[in-house]
Amino acid sequence: MAKLNYVELPVGAVAPVRDFYAQAFGLSFTDYGPSYAANEGGDVALGLNGNEGGDAIPAILPLFEVDDLEATLAGVTAAGGEITVPIFAFPGGRRFHFRDPGGNVLGAFVNEPQ
Known part of the structure; x- marks a missing residue:
């Protein structure tokens, strides 16, 4: 069975966006290199997909598990x-x-x- 439980946001630099969500909402993130970080503790995970690695997504990307x-x-x-x-x-x-x-x-x- 599929469930929509992950959303990736396209971001330029990951660190400022990660820090924003940490400060504004108290989220904690795991860094997966300089161009990706994820908050995976809730019902829906939030990924921050940066452009430093060359694989940035062009728009918000909902993901089904x-x-x-x-x-x-x-x-x-x-x-x-x-x-x-x-x-x-x-x-x-x-x-x-x-x-x-x-x-x-x-x-x-x-x-x-x-």
Whole structure:
């Protein structure tokens, strides 16, 4: 079963945005290098995707957590979705991005702790 539980925000530099959310809302973040930080303690995690690493996202990216990434990719494609970023690995799992028929870009991921 899929659940929408992760949102990434595109940011220029991660540190000032991370510090803003820490000060304004009391959130704590884990830094995953200079271009990514995440608050993963609540029902919906917040990722800050910076442009320092060259892989910045262009807009807010909602992500679905799924049990079977390949089956989800097949389901998205069969339902008329367009894969915009094929499956790739990241620290802690794998994911892909897609565009729905309304033009919205979202992602799906599976946790695979290392």
